[in-house]
Amino acid sequence: MPKPVILAVDDDPDVLQAVSRDLRHQYGERFRIVRADSGSAALQAVEQLAERNETVAIFLVDQRMPQMSGVEFLERVIERAPQAKRVLLTAYADTEAAIRAINNVRLDYYLLKPWDPPEERLYPVLDDLLDDWLAAFKPPFEGIRVIGNRWSAESHQVKDFLARNQVPYQWMDLDQDEEARRLFSSGETASGVQRLPVVLFTDGTRLCRPSNLEMAGKLGLRTQAERPFYDLAIVGGGPAGLAAAVYGASEGLTTVMIEREAPGGQAGSSSRIENYLGFPVGLSGADLARRAAIQARRFGVEILSPQSVVDVRIQDPYRIVKLKDGSEISCHALLIATGVSYRKLDVPGIAELTGRGVYYGAALTEALACSNEEVYVVGGANSAGQAAMYFSRYAQNVTMLVRADSLTQSMSQYLIDQIAATSNIAVRTCTSVVEVKGRERLEALVLANAVSGEQETVDATSLFIFIGASPQTDWLEGVVQRDRQGFILAGADLLTGGQRPKGWSLERDPFLLETSVPGIFVAGDVRYGSVKRVASGVGEGAIAVQFIHRYLSKV
Structure with a gap:
């Protein structure tokens, strides 16, 4: 958690340096000392702190500043940091104004300058105020904040992306949250109003209506491969793809897994899986995906997410996949494990x-x-x-x-x-x-x-x-054989009257999970005739790796 802030404001550079020195000496280990040389600069500092979700514990402000007095500054900042303690630095002649400010801006204390020695005239006052502030202090949420509207499709997309990638975030509804409205308006630019949703990051930066790729880049997710060639490329990061990645990499294959949304696939968004072997009290799909992704990375699997494959071409002995960003990855063996999506409900409106x-x-x-x-x-x-x-x-x-x-x-x-x-x-x-x-x-x-x-x-x-299962395999048109619904045929399902599929070039029948193209395999829900269960997807992913080894041994 970032340290709470003590903000010192004074237009006299010598005084500002002195008070900042004394504050750091006494409170630097527990609080961050921020200083500003004017009321306007202090207001900007408060906005920046709010952008980073940092909390101000005390304002220590000089009264006699040109353009904006200390009391005027406190009047303007009171709504932005209502819980912060407010202390005014005054000369003897300003005590009357300070007394009036006690009621106007709920001033907590005023100190006469000079405050030397601080051990007697500064620290005891601030110690008491800080103890009082800490007693009621609730640490702010540490992480990403999303400002949006509940009925915005773009806001839902951002929330869903963060949730499926297991990135903690705080949702701030612009229609219901005053702080959301303030943070949103503070980011308006001269060129016009921002577009919802707005995503605020812990470093103070923001993205307006970001794409999944923009979010991934900011979060440090990998979207581009480290190398041009792999033994095994896996398209799809659901249970079948993750299982194949773990078994393939653990058995020595250089492996890359490409997932268009988030590791776990559709199963990763399941709120509870209670019939998966070995988990008698059940587990969430997100938990299963997290464990599997960690396991895969531990064996050296590269996980590209969010990233999509848009085309495949055969250039023996290689299978080459083209990504949405135009880059290409070559591999000896390709596994299709893209799963299925919920069918669209086709009704008016x-x-x-x-x-x-x-x-x-x-x-x-x-x-x-x-x-x-x-x-x-x-x-x-x-x-x-x-x-x-x-x-x-x-x-x-x-x-x-x-x-x-x-x-x-x-x-x-x-x-x-x-x-x-x-x-x-x-x-x-x-x-x-x-x-x-x-x-x-x-x-x-x-x-x-x-x-x-x-x-x-x-x-x-x-x-x-939550209806039906629709395979998203149009990008494989003309590459591998599929049924009318788009499910991929493999193994014995490719044989017609004992005859191998058209274009088959090897002197053997396709392996159990091998498609109509040698070296391209399929596992999980996207396979024709598969059992739509998490455990069967994991099993097929593991089995596919054994046939991939057999294929590679002959390449």
Whole structure:
């Protein structure tokens, strides 16, 4: 935690140097001593301290300064640092003004100059004031602060990026937080008003409406590879990709993993995984992702995030991936482990309100904002059930909207039992969202019952969607064989009537997790016919590395 600040203000350089010297001698170990030679310079210093989220403990201000007196300065700064103690340095002739200031600016003390010796005339006064201040002091949040609007899609994007990359941050709503409004207005420039959201960093810098890549650069995340060639390149950082990275690197393969959002993938955003072997009380997806990423880095895996692969080309014996920034990485073996994304809900009005009350996943990011509200969750599989359980801790009521007539076909029994035992979760079966309504944000849902055909409109501010699985594999068009939905075929699924896939160049059948291109493998949810479970993804990632070794032994 940064040291609290004692701010000394005096326009006389000799006096300012002397008081700063005495303050450092007595308080330098516990407090940071900041000095300013005018009221305006002190105001700028206070703004800069606020940008860095540093706290002022005491203002020690000279009364007789040109352009802005000490009392005038304290009047202007009182709202910016209301808890700070206020001490005025005065000459004998100024005592009347100092006495009046006790009521006007809630002055805590006034000291006559000179204050020598400080052991008798300065330190006892400040010691008493600092003890009083420390008794009520609550250390400020140490970390990134995000100023935004709850109904801003761009604000949601920044919060979601930070949450999924497990970067602590403080959310400051511009509509509800006076400090947020002050910090926001202090950053307005001559060229115009800033754009939301504004991200404040601990070094005092700020980014306005940053992209994920800009955030990554500021946070020190790696987005570019250290070398041009690797034994193994992995596209996707979910459970399958992380497992392959750990096993590949631990067995001597130079390995790079490329993840477009954050390590952990969709599983990393899960609020609770309770059926993963070895964790009897369950663990969050974020915790699983954090542990796996640390393990991978310990074995020397390079993790590029956020970074996307946009193309692949074959140049035997190499597989070359092109990144979104235009750079390329060559490898002997390539593993596709991009997982799946939630399918989009295609109903009127939803596109305009996505990120403004309508969210895909994002339970961990938005749950606190839904405190004591009505929350609607679309979906009937485990991810929807886990989200409903998580929301039930914060929301007044959670309503699950399920198209099927029960949860038994798509959800694990342990989750069904938990939901049934949670009093503020209701499950509406045979029900679909057919329209969303709202102007600047979500305001209402139109629900349809598949059995009765009746429709009803309900007020709503938050809708969270967890439906189906959609592989994002368009970038592999014309490279590897996929099914109609975009899932990647591998192993025996590539054989038609015992015949190897078209263009197959080797005198053997494809390995179990090998695609229609030798040396390109697939693991996890993106594979055709895979079991959509975290444990199976981890297993496939580990198994893929064994077949990659067999492939590399013949290259």
